[in-house]
Amino acid sequence: MPKNDIRINFELFQILNEDGRIVNTRDMPQLKNDDIKRMYELMVLARVFDDTALKLQREGRLLTYASLQGQEASQIGSAIALQKEDWFVPSYRENGVFIARGHPMDMLYQYWAGDERGMDKLDSINGLPVAIPVGSQIPHAVGIAWANKLLGKRSVAAVYFGDGATSKGDFHEGVNFAGVFQVPCVFICQNNQWAISVSRKKQTASETIVQKAIAYGIEGVLVDGNDVFAVFKVVRDAVERARSGKGPTLIECYTYRMQNHTTADDWKKYRSEEEVERWKQKDPIERLKKYMESEGIWDENYEKMVWDDARTQVSEATRKFESVEPPSPLDMFKDVYGKLPPEIEEQRKDFE
Amino acid sequence: MPKNDIRINFELFQILNEDGRIVNTRDMPQLKNDDIKRMYELMVLARVFDDTALKLQREGRLLTYASLQGQEASQIGSAIALQKEDWFVPSYRENGVFIARGHPMDMLYQYWAGDERGMDKLDSINGLPVAIPVGSQIPHAVGIAWANKLLGKRSVAAVYFGDGATSKGDFHEGVNFAGVFQVPCVFICQNNQWAISVSRKKQTASETIVQKAIAYGIEGVLVDGNDVFAVFKVVRDAVERARSGKGPTLIECYTYRMQNHTTADDWKKYRSEEEVERWKQKDPIERLKKYMESEGIWDENYEKMVWDDARTQVSEATRKFESVEPPSPLDMFKDVYGKLPPEIEEQRKDFE
Amino acid sequence: MTRMNLVQAINLALKQEMERDSTVVLMGEDVGKDGGVFRVTEGLWQQFGDSRVIDTPLAEVGIISVAIGMAIAGMKPVTEVQFDGFSLPMLDQLYNHAGRMRKRSQGKYHVPLVLRIPHGGGIRALEHHSESLETFFTHIPGIKVVAPSGPYNAKGLLVSSIRDPDPVVFLEPKRVYRAIKEEVPEEEYEIPLNKAEVVQEGSDITVIAWGAMQKIVREAIEQLNGKYSIEIIDLLTLYPLDRNTVIDSVKKTGRCVVVQEAPRTCGYGAELIATINEKALLSLEAPVQRVTGYDVPMPLPKLENYYIPDATRINKAIETVMSF
Amino acid sequence: MTRMNLVQAINLALKQEMERDSTVVLMGEDVGKDGGVFRVTEGLWQQFGDSRVIDTPLAEVGIISVAIGMAIAGMKPVTEVQFDGFSLPMLDQLYNHAGRMRKRSQGKYHVPLVLRIPHGGGIRALEHHSESLETFFTHIPGIKVVAPSGPYNAKGLLVSSIRDPDPVVFLEPKRVYRAIKEEVPEEEYEIPLNKAEVVQEGSDITVIAWGAMQKIVREAIEQLNGKYSIEIIDLLTLYPLDRNTVIDSVKKTGRCVVVQEAPRTCGYGAELIATINEKALLSLEAPVQRVTGYDVPMPLPKLENYYIPDATRINKAIETVMSF
Numbered sequence A, B: 001m002p003k004n005d006i007r008i009n010f011e012l013f014q015i016l017n018e019d020g021r022i023v024n025t026r027d028m029p030q031l032k033n034d035d036i037k038r039m040y041e042l043m044v045l046a047r048v049f050d051d052t053a054l055k056l057q058r059e060g061r062l063l064t065y066a067s068l069q070g071q072e073a074s075q076i077g078s079a080i081a082l083q084k085e086d087w088f089v090p091s092y093r094e095n096g097v098f099i100a101r102g103h104p105m106d107m108l109y110q111y112w113a114g115d116e117r118g119m120d121k122l123d124s125i126n127g128l129p130v131a132i133p134v135g136s137q138i139p140h141a142v143g144i145a146w147a148n149k150l151l152g153k154r155s156v157a158a159v160y161f162g163d164g165a166t167s168k169g170d171f172h173e174g175v176n177f178a179g180v181f182q183v184p185c186v187f188i189c190q191n192n193q194w195a196i197s198v199s200r201k202k203q204t205a206s207e208t209i210v211q212k213a214i215a216y217g218i219e220g221v222l223v224d225g226n227d228v229f230a231v232f233k234v235v236r237d238a239v240e241r242a243r244s245g246k247g248p249t250l251i252e253c254y255t256y257r258m259q260n261h262t263t264a265d266d267w268k269k270y271r272s273e274e275e276v277e278r279w280k281q282k283d284p285i286e287r288l289k290k291y292m293e294s295e296g297i298w299d300e301n302y303e304k305m306v307w308d309d310a311r312t313q314v315s316e317a318t319r320k321f322e323s324v325e326p327p328s329p330l331d332m333f334k335d336v337y338g339k340l341p342p343e344i345e346e347q348r349k350d351f352e
Numbered sequence C, D: 001m002t003r004m005n006l007v008q009a010i011n012l013a014l015k016q017e018m019e020r021d022s023t024v025v026l027m028g029e030d031v032g033k034d035g036g037v038f039r040v041t042e043g044l045w046q047q048f049g050d051s052r053v054i055d056t057p058l059a060e061v062g063i064i065s066v067a068i069g070m071a072i073a074g075m076k077p078v079t080e081v082q083f084d085g086f087s088l089p090m091l092d093q094l095y096n097h098a099g100r101m102r103k104r105s106q107g108k109y110h111v112p113l114v115l116r117i118p119h120g121g122g123i124r125a126l127e128h129h130s131e132s133l134e135t136f137f138t139h140i141p142g143i144k145v146v147a148p149s150g151p152y153n154a155k156g157l158l159v160s161s162i163r164d165p166d167p168v169v170f171l172e173p174k175r176v177y178r179a180i181k182e183e184v185p186e187e188e189y190e191i192p193l194n195k196a197e198v199v200q201e202g203s204d205i206t207v208i209a210w211g212a213m214q215k216i217v218r219e220a221i222e223q224l225n226g227k228y229s230i231e232i233i234d235l236l237t238l239y240p241l242d243r244n245t246v247i248d249s250v251k252k253t254g255r256c257v258v259v260q261e262a263p264r265t266c267g268y269g270a271e272l273i274a275t276i277n278e279k280a281l282l283s284l285e286a287p288v289q290r291v292t293g294y295d296v297p298m299p300l301p302k303l304e305n306y307y308i309p310d311a312t313r314i315n316k317a318i319e320t321v322m323s324f
């Protein structure tokens, strides 16, 4: 039989290990202390935002909510690796990315309370709205990247999705287009080990997600998704690679969903306490904190300040969110077409 | 950056080289002379069937037709590697497979003349009907294989598709299921280098089709699709592997579509004469003939007999095809549901 | 008899059919250990194991198309899609293959599968979770479309759907899942897939609805306090349609309101009106009124209740027809 | 003015729009060098090159969904799908995204793309090549659906579709591609996407059709040799529908026949009848008759002519209505 010579070893790229030590100085990006602090502060902010969301949901003020806890390094590390002119195309779990890009937190709450106005103004930060149908947003990013290329813009598109999304045809068709047309698109898969109750192993028989890049002839990188430096470095490199016309990259951020899938879920039904406990030890925020402490840019005062500040911002957002007027029912008929067709005009009149 | 250790070298598996010499005695399957003659005779039969189809189409007696010329080794070699109990799931170009499985040639003509009755009786040979929507049949084979596994049957499913089909979501979702559930399915991609006017290179940026197996964690084999021994060997091994519970295989038969895509097509618009000429030198039938001659199991008499016999069979099929009564318009209303719903009952009455 | 909600009734039907017929398998995302996002398959994985209650990869085309293959080869897959919006990628395989395999194979193969879809809005769910897509399914030749409205009929209709030799799309009114309880026999029973139910007889006007709209219609009519003698029809099955029951009723009452949650244009209600036009035009004393969703995307929860037909709109339509 | 067939008219419209607006790109399988399976894009790759006339991989979901992204980011993709049956996988992205992106982004993004589909049967093509799927498209909020019937209106409607800020499904009557020639202006012109055309005025009965059925209707009516005064309406755009033209006509004639190639149940004709019921019931002197395809899979060529509405069936329906 054929003597195939196949070796597929994607190294799990890491800079900061679980003890908060730099294990890869060569690749450590040049970051000023303020940059590192900004990473930390954004990760904490995302965590506080998230905790508050879970609380608001329990109190019935949000409908449901998809927590990002455990994925802060993947989201913040990647988001700040993008330039302002770059596009981001999220799934539904990217609250951290939204926050890092500057989308108002009160509007995120508003969205998760079932108010579509929470997705307003994304054009000012080159973002697409939350995409619920898993994987469906992936080809949109390819199209955006391609348009930018055709229009001679320097902008890159980064698209976020989960491990489960890689099973969808939209992933396949979209990434294949990206390979064929060499569009400046970065595919960021947050492999958080679960698609609701379906484990990564039951999602696909491939040993890693990243090796799917081979099917499309594009670059692939496997990165420790709980290591904000590694994620930042890998995404920045992929983005610059894309920007300079060298084509798309599939990045697998190896990470973990520490909470329930959404607030409608109960993870105790399908995964073990031990597993969750094990991953808690890898908490991306803790890890960065240890590093900062060892570098002398973290102390209890700073810690208090960061969390207090995050809490203040989030309370402010909560307050704002809670004081927003309910949408007008007539909004239903808005933004369906550029110009309302007579059918809907009549239905609207009927409604009034 | 990560030090990935990736090496993807799928050897193009060959037994019989272009000069008709065995270059790989170790892997040469044990075939009796009669087996080899059967291969040759089926390939010739497929060629004569095909040539006649093209003629019938030019004369307006078929509507359109998708030629298999150049792909005889891929089709016959694979088809005879299956057991009777195994299923085959074709696309539209598998006339050779249909013939090898014993589907009456007159019925194939009938089908290509736009008469659906040409796809009758496939249950007797475990075949699905011609599938036109590219790639859509792939997951059906996965389901059939899976059912056989669940029902404790020994049967394997083999599914045929082209290089173009690998770009479809159906391919992706279907093969991924096969990997996850380890179903006894063999995926036979006849990479004939073209999807109508789109070349293999423009179809996907991956260097080979076979490497897509890596994305699904399944076995992959690249085989010279113009070498009937190699195809036979590779498919038989994959089928037995599947049968013994060792999981699915993706086989890339590297071959060439020597004719137009279908009779509606004109290849001169998008590919060079040289390319076509080059591949003519690799004609799978010629190659086998040379081998048989060197083995002393071919001579001019035999050759004449084989072609005469094929022509007789095909004329007989043509005659039968041409004498078939046109279908009854009422057939339209047949086989839509197990029991005709009143809506259609009424429509049928209305029609009469 | 036990009092059950719709989730329990469907769960019981699945359990009994699986016990009865070993070729029945459940397939879908999170239908196993997790018991499904609506807990409809709860306990079944524990009873029947991995090979009968199958957690699939996240791939709706994969689910339906692999199930087609399984059905051809002798299984009876009961597939689940989590929410309406995610069933759209399945239309291709439903149209081109599931509904057509019998024809394509000259009757030699058939596709006895069920596609269960939690249907419609009203549970304050996310975007794409609350659509009403029955038009898409009823327009596909070779498919049956079933729309239960409560626990009792859901159980009997699901049993019939599983036993049916053809592909059946089974639309479960998700807002009714836990909203009502009914007496449901423990033993198995079938409700035929070609019969509508006259829920309440009346002589002034016919109100037709299916699925979750039944409940709304009944509540609306209750508010009218017997002002009119209203005949209520619950279609139960959308294709084939029990046209006799519809036509007989409209011929009797001469007036009709059709209630549909889906967007108005090309909704299933249009088909009902076309049928009435063809078979009972002369009996009509007023135009049939449609109470429908609007030709706009299903709004997010803050506005969904303005979109979904409610008692006010239904009764307004009844008044319009009665006072025509 | 030049005499052109429909293929030439569309080709010219594409060429002129591409010359006029550099953000217009064509995307599809074999649209480049090959000029498309119907040769509609012939010569355009030669003129505009690889980056404007794009041969895509064989992936319909990819085509439409990548085009959505392109449209959001400032391009105007004109996509092509080769045959009707292959457009079905696109419904998901059309419904969940193309028709909804404006809403989802609170009006900040819109999706100005065109999806060209050669529509319907009658060219003796393979299975899945001849379906009539307009119901699916017209039922999707946020999408416009255009159905030209001849070279002249095809050119003007395509120009309008390309310039429209919303996603437009453009159904090209494939059996008409080369069947008729008309005078078509060389210069560009638009035909608005909300106007039906009264092709022939009449007072006895209204016959409504769109796309390829227009030709059949006109031929059928010719055979009647002026027996009745027939008003013929060519809808041109299915959504939004020019209801005024339809209603005014039916109010005038009191009788109506609707001709649709698609399967009967939940076809677009049902919507027309529902609309007529709502706005012109009192004017009706007979039930509106539907002449339609049947609720069965589109037959292969040997039988397709029995399936597609023809002059005999149309005239029979006219007689039925007239003699009611």
Ligand SMILES: Cc1ncc(C[n+]2csc(CCOP(=O)(O)OP(=O)(O)O)c2C)c(N)n1
Pocket: A093, A132, A133, A134, A135, A161, A162, A163, A164, A165, A166, A192, A194, A195, A196, A257, A261, C029, C058, C060, C082, C086
């Ligand atoms: C097409 C589609 N099918 C099903 C769902 C329901 N659903 C929501 S999230 C989810 C799991 C997604 O897993 P993954 O892609 O790994 O992302 P994660 O939630 O882990 O971030 C499922 C099945 C959906 N939203 N879209």
Ligand SMILES: Cc1ncc(C[n+]2csc(CCOP(=O)(O)OP(=O)(O)O)c2C)c(N)n1
Pocket: B093, B132, B133, B134, B135, B161, B162, B163, B164, B165, B166, B192, B194, B195, B196, B257, B261, D029, D058, D060, D082, D086
């Ligand atoms: C889903 C779908 N899209 C488009 C077509 C039209 N079409 C028929 S064959 C073909 C090319 C197929 O190429 P490939 O898969 O390589 O198979 P080959 O014809 O080379 O055997 C296309 C685009 C189709 N039949 N199905």
Ligand SMILES: [Mg+2]
Pocket: A162, A163, A164, A190, A191, A192, A193, A194, A195, A196
């Ligand atoms: Mg996940």
Ligand SMILES: [Mg+2]
Pocket: B162, B163, B164, B190, B191, B192, B193, B194, B195, B196
């Ligand atoms: Mg090919």
